[in-house]
Amino acid sequence: MLEVQELTKKYGKTTAADRVTFTVPPGNIGVLLGPNGAGKSTVIKSIAGLLKYTGGIGICRMPARSLEAKKVFAYVPEIPSMFPSLSVEEHLEYISRAYGLGDCREYMEELLERFEMSDKRDKLGNELSKGMMQKVSICCALLIRPKVILFDEPMVGLDPKAIKELKDVILELKEHGVTVLISTHMLEMVQELWDIVFVMEKGSIVSSCTREEANGRNLDELFFSVTEGDGE
Amino acid sequence: MRSILYIQKRAWINRIKRALYKPGTYVYIVLFGFYIFLIGTTISQGADFLKTIGLNTPLTFAAFYSALLLYLTPPSYVSYAKHKGLVYIPADVQFVFSAPVSPKKVLVYAYLKNVPVSIIVGILVAAVGVIWFQVPLWKGICFFLVIGVAEHVMMAALTICLYGNERFAEKTTKRFGRILYLVLAGLVGVAAYYLYVNGLHVSTVISYLSSPWLQLVPLIGWQIAVMRLILVGPALFTVIGSCLYVLAFAAFVILAWKMKCTGEYYEDAMTFADDYQKALDKQKKGDTTLNIKPGKLRRASIRYQGGGAKAVFYRQLLEYKKRRFFLFGGRTLTALIIGAGAVVLFSMGEISVSGAGRYYTVPGILGYLAFIFSTVGGKWEKELENPYIYLIPDTPFKKLWYATLLDHVRTAVDGLLISAPIVLYLGMPWWYIVIFTLFAVLMQAARLYADTVANALIGNSLGNVARQFLNMGIFLLVVGIVVPIMILVHIFAGPLPALLAGCLYFAAAAGALMAGGAMCFVRMEMKE
Numbered sequence: 001m002l003e004v005q006e007l008t009k010k011y012g013k014t015t016a017a018d019r020v021t022f023t024v025p026p027g028n029i030g031v032l033l034g035p036n037g038a039g040k041s042t043v044i045k046s047i048a049g050l051l052k053y054t055g056g057i058g059i060c061r062m063p064a065r066s067l068e069a070k071k072v073f074a075y076v077p078e079i080p081s082m083f084p085s086l087s088v089e090e091h092l093e094y095i096s097r098a099y100g101l102g103d104c105r106e107y108m109e110e111l112l113e114r115f116e117m118s119d120k121r122d123k124l125g126n127e128l129s130k131g132m133m134q135k136v137s138i139c140c141a142l143l144i145r146p147k148v149i150l151f152d153e154p155m156v157g158l159d160p161k162a163i164k165e166l167k168d169v170i171l172e173l174k175e176h177g178v179t180v181l182i183s184t185h186m187l188e189m190v191q192e193l194w195d196i197v198f199v200m201e202k203g204s205i206v207s208s209c210t211r212e213e214a215n216g217r218n219l220d221e222l223f224f225s226v227t228e229g230d231g232e
Numbered sequence: 233m234r235s236i237l238y239i240q241k242r243a244w245i246n247r248i249k250r251a252l253y254k255p256g257t258y259v260y261i262v263l264f265g266f267y268i269f270l271i272g273t274t275i276s277q278g279a280d281f282l283k284t285i286g287l288n289t290p291l292t293f294a295a296f297y298s299a300l301l302l303y304l305t306p307p308s309y310v311s312y313a314k315h316k317g318l319v320y321i322p323a324d325v326q327f328v329f330s331a332p333v334s335p336k337k338v339l340v341y342a343y344l345k346n347v348p349v350s351i352i353v354g355i356l357v358a359a360v361g362v363i364w365f366q367v368p369l370w371k372g373i374c375f376f377l378v379i380g381v382a383e384h385v386m387m388a389a390l391t392i393c394l395y396g397n398e399r400f401a402e403k404t405t406k407r408f409g410r411i412l413y414l415v416l417a418g419l420v421g422v423a424a425y426y427l428y429v430n431g432l433h434v435s436t437v438i439s440y441l442s443s444p445w446l447q448l449v450p451l452i453g454w455q456i457a458v459m460r461l462i463l464v465g466p467a468l469f470t471v472i473g474s475c476l477y478v479l480a481f482a483a484f485v486i487l488a489w490k491m492k493c494t495g496e497y498y499e500d501a502m503t504f505a506d507d508y509q510k511a512l513d514k515q516k517k518g519d520t521t522l523n524i525k526p527g528k529l530r531r532a533s534i535r536y537q538g539g540g541a542k543a544v545f546y547r548q549l550l551e552y553k554k555r556r557f558f559l560f561g562g563r564t565l566t567a568l569i570i571g572a573g574a575v576v577l578f579s580m581g582e583i584s585v586s587g588a589g590r591y592y593t594v595p596g597i598l599g600y601l602a603f604i605f606s607t608v609g610g611k612w613e614k615e616l617e618n619p620y621i622y623l624i625p626d627t628p629f630k631k632l633w634y635a636t637l638l639d640h641v642r643t644a645v646d647g648l649l650i651s652a653p654i655v656l657y658l659g660m661p662w663w664y665i666v667i668f669t670l671f672a673v674l675m676q677a678a679r680l681y682a683d684t685v686a687n688a689l690i691g692n693s694l695g696n697v698a699r700q701f702l703n704m705g706i707f708l709l710v711v712g713i714v715v716p717i718m719i720l721v722h723i724f725a726g727p728l729p730a731l732l733a734g735c736l737y738f739a740a741a742a743g744a745l746m747a748g749g750a751m752c753f754v755r756m757e758m759k760e
Contacts, residue, residue, distance in 0.1 A: 048330055052496045065494040070332035081322035085243035085250075091327070094242075097235035098331040124246060125323065137326070 001026050002047070002148050002179045003058035009042050009051055016042040018203040019055070024179050026147070029170060029193050032183040033223050034200035040183045041078070043200070044152045047181070048075040059148045071099060074141035078152040078183075080133035082125025088112070088136050089121040095140045104143060111139040114165055131157040138166060148179045155189045167193060187219040194219065199226045236328055236341045279364045287434065290463045293365035295441035297357065297463075298456045302441075305452050306416045308387070310409040312394040315500035318342035322509050325502045335495035336392050336488070342501075343388045354380035367463060374462045383455070386481050389488035396493035415449065444469035454480060529554040540626035545634040548611060552638065559642050563605065567646035570597060571653040578657055590658050591727035594651045594668045595675075595734065599711065601646075602679045603704075610680070612636045613687070619756055628753035632746060635753075636680060640673050647672025667731050674738035681742050682706040684749025710741045 002024040009017040017039045024030035034040050046053045049065050057064035059073050082091065092108050095101070112118045115135040120128070128136065134157045141149060151170075155163050170193055173180055182190055197219060199207040207226040214222060251257040282288040311317030320328075320342055328338055358376040361367040367375070397405060423440055430436040440446075447457035447469045457473020464470070532553035536546045552559050574597070577583045585593050612635040615621045621631060651668035655661075686703040714737045722730035 049495055049498060050325065050329060050502050051499045067332045067334065070330065073330070075326075075330045077326055079322075081326045083239060083243060083321075083323040083327070085246045086239065087242075087246065090242045090246075094235060094238055094327065095331075097238055098327075098333060100332075124250075140327070 001058070001060055002030070002181055003061075004043070004047065004055070005057070006055035007043060007046055007053055007057065008055050009039075009046055009053045015203050017046065017053070020200070020203075020205055022198050022205055022208060024181055024196060026179050027174055027177040028195040029174055029180040029182065029190075031190050031194040031197045031219070032181060032200065033185075033187070033197060033219070035227055038200040039203040040200055041152065042203075044150060044181075044183050047150055048077075072144075072147040074144045074146035074149045076134075076137050076141045076149070076151045076154050078156065080130070080137035082128060082133050082136060084124065084126035086125050087122050088117055088125075088128070091125070091136055091140055092143055095143050099144050101143065101145075107145075108139075108143060111142055114169075115139055115162055131159060131162070134158055135162055138169075142169065146178060149173060149181075151180070151182045151184075153184050153186075154182065155184065155186050163189065187223060191219055197222060199223060201227060233333070233337045233341070235331070236333060236337065237344075239328075240341075240345070278360075282364050288365055290361070290365055290367045290371070291442065292438060293361045293367055294456075294460050294463045295438040296365075297361075297459055298441040298446070299437075300357075301452060301455055301459075302416075302419060305455070306412050309390070309394065309451075310412050312391050313405045313409045313412075315395055315405075315497055316504055318391065318395060318501065318504075319345055319508060320501045320505040321512075322505050325498075325505050329495065329498045329502070335493045335497070336396055336491075338495070339392050339396050339493075339497075340388050343384075343391050347384055350384070351380050361463070371462055375459065378458055378462065382481070386484060389481075389484040392488035392493065393484055393491060395497055396488075396491065398492055398494065398496045415452075419446075419449070447473035448476075450476075451480060528556075530556065541624055541630040541634040543624070543634075544615060544621065544631065545637050548635070548638050559638060560645065563642070563646055564649065566601075567649040570601075571650045574650075575653045575657045578654075585658070588722065588727055590660060591664075591731065593658075594654055594664075595671055595731070597650060598647065598668070598672045598675060601650075602675055602707070610636075610639060610683075612639065612680075612684070616687075616752055616756070621753060622756050628750035629747065631753040632681075632684060632750045636677075639680060640677060643673050643676040644669055647676075667728075667735070670735050671731060671738070674735050674742055677742035678710050678738050678745060679703075679707050681745035681749045682710065684752055685745050688749055688751040706745070710738070710745075714738065714741075 004020055004022050007017050007020040008015065020039070020043055022030070032040050032043065042051065045051045047057055047059075047064060049070070059069040062069040064070075064073070083094075086094070089108075089112075092112075096104050096108070109118070112121060115138065117132065117135050117139065120132060123132075125133075134154070138154065154166060158166065167189075170180055170182075174195075182193070184190055194211060196208065196210045197214075198205050199222070207222075209222060217225075279288065282292075308317060318339065324338075324342075328341070354376055357379070358367075358372045361375060362369055362372040394405065394408075426436055426440045430439070441456075442460075444467070447453045447460065454473045454477035457470050458477045460467075461470045461474045530553075532550060534546050534550040534553065536543060557564075574583075574593075578585075612632070615631075615635045621635075624631065647669040648665065651672070652665050655664045655668065683699075683703045685706055686699045690699045690702060714734055717737055718730045718734045721733040
């Protein structure tokens with residue numbers, strides 16, 4: 001479960017996130033939508049523990065900054081960054097050590113195979129294209145077998161095969177009871193995935209809606225009805 | 233902690249493996265061997281020299297190291313207090329900050345990145361103490377154990393306390409930085425007073441750096457006290473300072489251990505990582521200009537006149553108009569200082585020129601500046617990173633011309649600032665200012681277009697060092713031809729025709745180089 005309570009983040013006099021509150025239950029896929037500058041990245045980075053904020057963030061009922069919470073939490077940032085002198089395989093090896101995963105070689109192989117990175121395992125971080133970096137980033141996040149996973153614009157830079165694979169992976173995560181939060185502008189990419197949607201504008205959550213409550217309306221309609229004010 | 237040390241270990245192994253594949257590595261190894269040999273020779277010569285002037289004592293060494301500590305330590309404390317100074321890269325933000333690793337360990341990890349180099353420096357400093365300053369070997373070893381081991385433990389603890397602190401508000405830590413600067417300013421003030429009263433002698437400096445009160449200055453002074461205790465022996469203030477150091481050591485280690493740190497510093501470290509990455513990228517491109525923040529941009533507008541490549545010129549002009557100092561920057565200031573400084577030196581009688589030398593003083597200065605100031609990383613080169621430049625429907629020659637036009641204007645201003653005061657002081661006719669300014673523009677144009685040729689020939693295939701060598705080689709060739717031409721014309725027709733011949737030659741050379749360099753604007757592929 002992912003719980004965000006009264007999250008507020010200010011940069012000087014500008015309030016980037018204003019008392020943001022939402023919950024994504026276990027086994028649900030939450031989608032965070034909003035126009036540019038709405039505060040989505042601030043919320044995502046706060047959940048990932050990269051920003052100072054006021055309010056509370058809980059991961060599986062543990063404070064997000066605690067080491068216990070971090071052990072079950074994975075984050076795929078919008079812009080992947082690799083260690084330039086570490087190979088793809090060494091990135092995964094590092095993750096397995098940092099998270100104390102024990103022997104996970106089989107799963108590592110499976111992930112590399114799934115995202116067509118098996119033949120790139122010896123490539124160094126600075127030899128990878130942006131799309132490949134994104135795949136490594138996703139593999140590293142999945143290797144943890146997280147209980148809560150955060151995707152920030154995960155489809156950007158991926159080829160169609162990898163997008164399809166990622167969608168399948170997200171649905172599998174859901175089946176296994178994992179809490180997923182995706183921040184994206186590519187509404188059509190998450191159309192068949194979402195369970196609950198949060199629309200942000202000017203630093204606040206202006207609307208939230210479950211798939212049941214949407215009554216068959218798609219994300220485009222929901223988004224524009226809120227952001228352009230022509231809804232019900 | 234093991235997991236993050238794994239990153240360092242594997243990164244080093246991979247770097248070494250990659251380096252062994254590059255032929256350049258073996259050239260560097262040979263050069264490094266030669267460098268070590270030179271250092272060895274210098275060390276033995278240095279020992280003899282110090283013996284001759286009677287400074288080869290542990291006391292001098294202690295003073296020398298105290299000066300080094302006073303110079304290096306306060307800036308580190310201040311940067312840690314400001315949540316800067318520790319090197320993180322964007323990959324650390326993604327893979328280390330979010331991992332279940334204690335934020336304190338993440339701080340130690342960043343601190344450890346600097347330690348190997350620091351240990352090597354520590355060994356060298358201790359060796360210099362033993363060889364040059366007659367420090368007994370056992371004391372040299374103790375000295376190294378303090379500066380190479382204990383000092384790093386203390387600094388790592390201090391780093392956690394300053395960088396990872398979540399108890400004190402940002403303002404409080406900033407105040408701590410300011411207090412440190414005040415302490416430093418006080419130390420400099422006392423040093424100035426010492427020099428004023430006792431005169432500028434080595435003995436005055438040593439006496440200042442050995443003063444008992446200096447050893448009571450918190451932290452830095454206590455470090456000096458411990459070091460003096462080892463090197464010079466016990467004295468009242470040395471023992472007091474050392475005891476305080478031991479107490480501070482224990483206090484900081486315990487405080488770092490107990491202190492709450494949940495990783496609030498990650499936000500500042502993330503910003504620093506982005507800035508550091510930008511600086512690295514800039515360095516990779518060979519841009520060695522100072523990283524001065526552009527500051528707040530003003531509102532400005534421009535009326536585009538004409539189309540095609542001319543638009544590049546107007547866009548650059550608009551960008552400059554938004555800046556606080558328009559076209560001018562560090563180089564303009566340097567030119568101003570050189571022009572004014574030359575006049576001051578002339579009037580003080582420190583330098584004098586007579587006869588034909590008057591006509592070649594300014595070209596000489598301009599030539600020297602053209603050599604020392606790099607043209608890499610200029611505005612024209614930034615144009616190449618933008619795909620639109622290749623799509624503009626105009627000739628590559630025009631694109632290069634308009635991309636560099638404002639550079640010529642800047643050079644003209646620099647040339648004017650250098651030549652005008654010198655020409656007027658030396659009582660030469662005013663139109664020499666025009667000739668010298670023209671000379672500056674054309675010579676610098678040849679230098680700049682030599683770089684465009686180097687860029688077109690090498691691109692990114694051989695790296696920036698090779699490109700700079702080629703650029704310098706081409707420019708040296710150009711200058712190597714102009715000097716004899718000017719000498720010949722001077723002999724047969726005098727200084728004015730010689731200067732005009734120089735201008736003409738540089739114009740022709742710049743034109744020819746420009747034709748070659750325009751190739752950079754043909755395809756983006758050359759940049760990749």
